[in-house]
Amino acid sequence: MPRSTSPAVATLSPRRRGPVALGLGILASLVLATRSAAPPVPAVIELKAFMFAPTALTVTVGTAVAWKNLDAEPHTVASIDGAFRSGALDQGESFTFTFAKPGTYRYVCSIHPQMTGTVIVTAPP
Amino acid sequence: MTRHDPSVSRRDALKCLAFGSAGTLFTLSGGILTPFDLASAGTVPVTGTPFFVQISDTHIGFTKEANPDVGATLKLAIERVNALTQAPALVLHTGDITHLSRAAEFDTAAELMKGLNAGELHTVPGEHDVADATVSEYFQRFGAASGNRGYYSFDHRGVHFIALINVLNFQPGGLGALGPAQLEWLAADLKGRSASTPIVVFAHMPLWTIYQPWGWGTADAEEALAGLRRFGSVTILNGHIHQIIQKTEGNIRFHTARSTAYPQPGPGEAAQPGPLVVPADRLRATLGLTTARGTKHVSALELADATLN
Helix, strand or coil: CHHHCCCCEEEECCCCCCHHHHCCHHHHHHHHHHHCCCCCCCEEEEEECCEEECCEEEEECCCEEEEEECCCCCECCEECCCCCECCCECCCCEEEEECCCCEEEEEECCCCCCCEEEEEEECCC | CCCCCCCCCCHHHHHCCCCCCCCEEEEEECCEEEEEEHHHHHHCCCCCCEEEEEECCCCECCCCCCCCCHHHHHHHHHHHHHCCCCCCCEEEECCCCECCCCHHHHHHHHHHHCCCCCCEEEECCCHHHCCCCCCCHHHHHHHHHHCCCCCEEEEECCEEEEECCCECCCCCCCCEECCHHHHHHHHHHHCCCCCCCCEEEECCCCCCCCEHHHCECECCHHHHHHHHCCCCCEEEEECCCCCCCEEEECCEEEEECCCCCCCCCCCCCCCCCCCCCCCHHHHHHHCCCEEEEECCCCCCCCCCCCCCC
């Protein structure tokens, strides 16, 4: 399987919105992330050739992560613990989930469960 | 596959069932369901009435190159069923009714399948039927038979039919799964049942591991099979892989059906599983359905089904 190569890891942070946001802690960051006029730059995971790319992604709390299916085959994004679940994504379709709580989220494509991925959500620095 | 036997009378009728060389016919004889390839069916005397038909992987909603009109090929399969000399009492759909679990796809499939001239339609879902975010579209339509569990059983003409669901609760990197609750139900369903009762099990994903890297198998199938081994005749029908692969283990015969929508590569024969594009004029020869026929002439039947291609 192609996934025997080591997973690509990327780290993204939501765009800062100034000194006020820095001091407000997790809850306030979340509110800002979801309500701000300038939302954080979403992290994007591509579904391509039956792989999630990057396979593992680290983001800070409040980040919206978008999965975009580039394959001709439909895929889904379903977390193992039930935190999020997309519908079937046809080619070109996306699903976005905003992570409100720190943690390690493992997920699969429920149509092709050999496709696995992880999002690690960290508290803001 | 050209064998000539001018004495056979049913060749023409059987030809009607086949998509090119595709299609498998089951006969129920002495409790044993015997499949053989329709391309050679002309050499095998077959009598009896149609018992049941299996269709699979209709993938309504699929529009890509491998088959831009899956509705048309499902209609063709339905015409083949309706061309049987007698209407089958049962049609079993072994899943992937739809491609994307969308309401409109289920509605289209239901509308097409209304055209089936058959007694009852029984279904199990494929993973493409439970891919909606709420996993509800399939169960809204077909959940009543199983109390929304997805697994159920019924009896017909002395045969015990068991429908299993193995497309929920996937584990990462894993195969399909039945899960503890369903396995417990199955054990109870089989308990006390006479070993001479013919059993037909149908589920979407194969109940034996055909190709692990593509998830073509069911992780906890062995627990189900353990309870089935004491029966004298067990036939396990699956879809999912869009090609005929079969094997026999003791009294258990495993058989996967062709799709009515598009073929897939053989195990490991491509980088990934998925729709296989073949020349348009060869598409129908890769599609098919499976027919079971009751017969009283056991000894004349022989196994001549295609396996890996």
